[in-house]
Amino acid sequence: MVRVQTEDFDPGGELEALIAGRTDVGASVSFVGHMRARNEDRDVETMTLEHYPGMAEKVLGELEAEAHRRWPLQASTIIHRVGPLKPGDRIVLVITASAHRQAAFEAAEFLMDWLKTKAPFWKKESGPTGDSWVSSRSADENAAQRWTASPKSK
């Protein structure tokens, strides 16, 4: 399940909704991205997330489908917020559920790495020194490259 929304989300509630009543899930991994008050030595008062409506949902859906092709996942959730956020706010949620933990961990990492480099979202930071668009990080590019080969476990 994929959602792009301005509202906050409830990580525990989303996990519950995803796997309630199931008795085949042995492991779930929930990743939450949170907004920090400092980023690369700059104070950030507001972060505004822009997205490409339509394409964002499409790409997240494709990433989720790819994760299910690569790992034996039983269920997954991807939620990305857009609009203005404050320090401490939740930004993104990825949940993966599987029979065993390794698939759940790997698929969650994969989804975050690819989401960062392949999904049309852009961050603008506003602080005491003005507004600026966040630059892409080479660390994120490198992390995404890890997954071009076949997965470690299946």
Next chain:
Amino acid sequence: MVRVQTEDFDPGGELEALIAGRTDVGASVSFVGHMRARNEDRDVETMTLEHYPGMAEKVLGELEAEAHRRWPLQASTIIHRVGPLKPGDRIVLVITASAHRQAAFEAAEFLMDWLKTKAPFWKKESGPTGDSWVSSRSADENAAQRWTASPKSK
């Protein structure tokens, strides 16, 4: 924070309690182990978790401290349930919080791998064919071995 308890836990509530009010956390990973109704082709009606009181808490505390030595974690939670559990019940919770996602992911995996092989808990499964103590899995031993070298990121 480490806890061993018979009661259920609330993954979302524990995450909230762990990082509420903080603005330096950029990433949190919450792992939940859930009880499955089938394990290695056997139906399981009840799983009873036994532990070594005192030593279980001590070892979990040592594992948590080791994770904080290896990765730049800002906060963490480990909760392990004991006593009788039913299919679908939550068994274990590990939460790691860090400025960046890679440390949070790696530390959570590390904690689960070491917890499985180094913390004094034992599972007994009860099903239509009787009771039996769960055997340790070589896959868990191998997973734990990964972390004997130094961590991938710091």
Next chain:
Amino acid sequence: MKVLYFAWFRDRIGLAEEEINLDASGDQTVRDFIGDLVARGEGYSIAFEDMSVVHVALDMQEVDHDTLIGSASEIAFYPPFTGG
């Protein structure tokens, strides 16, 4: 064709979207089309100054600069993604 600008493309060009008619042949590449845009004014030429950070989607599918626009109904320009 609907033309969309995201993030600092929108800031520099001063528009979130506009409608631009292509010649009907459809044999223009993305690169050709950017050339036409740059001729429209200073905002455009600043936006497309460093082509290494110009990313493009045709009908919501990422393409490279040599792709033919063909019969796409929507083209979008944006910098590298920074979500997550």
Next chain:
Amino acid sequence: MKVLYFAWFRDRIGLAEEEINLDASGDQTVRDFIGDLVARGEGYSIAFEDMSVVHVALDMQEVDHDTLIGSASEIAFYPPFTGG
């Protein structure tokens, strides 16, 4: 010394814990002590049949079978861990 048995050690021996006095010298190894336990009866000998799965903690610290018991006040026997 307090002696604890967990999981199938407890089932086979039929006790969760017992108090056993060691000779005061403290120069017995874990392996020596297991030998004494096995002499106590069939439940013990079944429990300690396969020494490769006999894990031991002295005062809540895992040790190997050659460790001297010394002045430990608690010894625990258990199979490999299966929590998590």
